[in-house]
Amino acid sequence: MINGKYKKRGKGAHTSSGLFLLVTYLLFLVFITACGRRGDPVAILSYDENIIKEEIAKESEKGKGQDEVLIKENEPEAKAIETARPDAPSGLVAVYTQTSIVLTWDEVLKQGVKSYKIYRSSGSGYKLAGVTVTPAFTDRGIKQDMKYYYKVTAVGNSESLPSGEIRVIKEVD
Incomplete structure (x- = not known):
């Protein structure tokens, strides 16, 4: 205000400041969503037995009817392969409830892990119990008074x- 009168601004003054605010806001949103840190909450998807059964069926078809998978602790290192295998999950923890066993482990980061x-x-050989995209799994297919081993x-x-x-x-x- 000059001498009691308002000074007119150019036509683009409000447009450029509005555009500046919009761009700043969008950059802020991108920054916040892109800065995930270890320890941020991980969305745990609801348990869907049908999806697990489909994944188990796919795995069975790949093995041509072989349901059992033998896992060797000290498998020799593979010779030159095209893609490096991800690190083994660590920090495996299990919680027994009356109707299920809940497993959690540390997420394997930055190695292209998809699932x-x-x-x-339960004593002889390992079988695929399920597939998940998050570092948590609930095994509802258990029987009381049994020992279970997981990897x-x-x-x-x-x-x-x-x-x-x-x-x-x-x-x-």
Whole structure:
């Protein structure tokens, strides 16, 4: 305001400041969403038995009817391969409930991991129990008074070596 009168601005003054604010806001949104950190919450998808059954069926078809998968702890290193296998998942933890076993592990970061395969054994050989895209799995196909052993692999362009084995048994009251 000059001498009690408003000074007119050019036609583009409001447009350029509005555009500046819009661009700044969009850059802020991109920055916030792109800056995921280890420890950020991971969305856990709801359990869908049909999806797990479909994945198990696909795996069975690949093995031409072989349901059992043998996992060797000290598998020799593969000779020159086109793609590096991801690291084995670590930090495997299991929680027993009355109707299921909930498994969680540390996410394998920056190695092109697309999913995780969970293998279960009740004494002789490991079988595929399920596939998940998050570092958590709920095994609802358990029986009471059984010992279960689990291993997890990370799957990207190839499958990792298995995680360390975890044993789950029901405590006697």
